[in-house]
Amino acid sequence: MALWMQKTADGLLFKVRVVPRASKTGAAGLFDDALKLRLAAPPVDGAANRECINFLSKALKVPKASVFIVHGQTGRTKTLRVTANPESAAKITQCLQALAEGQAYGDG
Numbered sequence: 001m002a003l004w005m006q007k008t009a010d011g012l013l014f015k016v017r018v019v020p021r022a023s024k025t026g027a028a029g030l031f032d033d034a035l036k037l038r039l040a041a042p043p044v045d046g047a048a049n050r051e052c053i054n055f056l057s058k059a060l061k062v063p064k065a066s067v068f069i070v071h072g073q074t075g076r077t078k079t080l081r082v083t084a085n086p087e088s089a090a091k092i093t094q095c096l097q098a099l100a101e102g103q104a105y106g107d108g
Contacts, residue, residue: 003100004033011083020048025055027099035100060092
């Protein structure tokens with residue numbers, strides 16, 4: 001199965017599946033049609049959500065303010081939006097596909 005992504009007028013939507021309290025933060029391939037992320041942060045007081053946004057902003061080379069959780073704030077499966085122009089969206093798509101294929105891993 002491939003990573004679910006949808007282009008929008010102002011960027012890109014995609015799914016992630018988070019695993020909080022991992023030994024280190026990083027991408028771990030696919031979980032169904034979502035990018036699986038292992039997060040060192042616990043799922044308490046939004047720490048895992050912040051860690052998710054921090055990791056993706058670094059991995060995708062976009063500002064943190066460009067990454068939003070649009071669905072699944074309290075769940076493990078989340079839909080995220082990255083705002084970007086069409087040229088940047090193409091680069092972000094390539095980076096997400098590389099992360100899903102295990103070609104790039106986290107900062108931890």
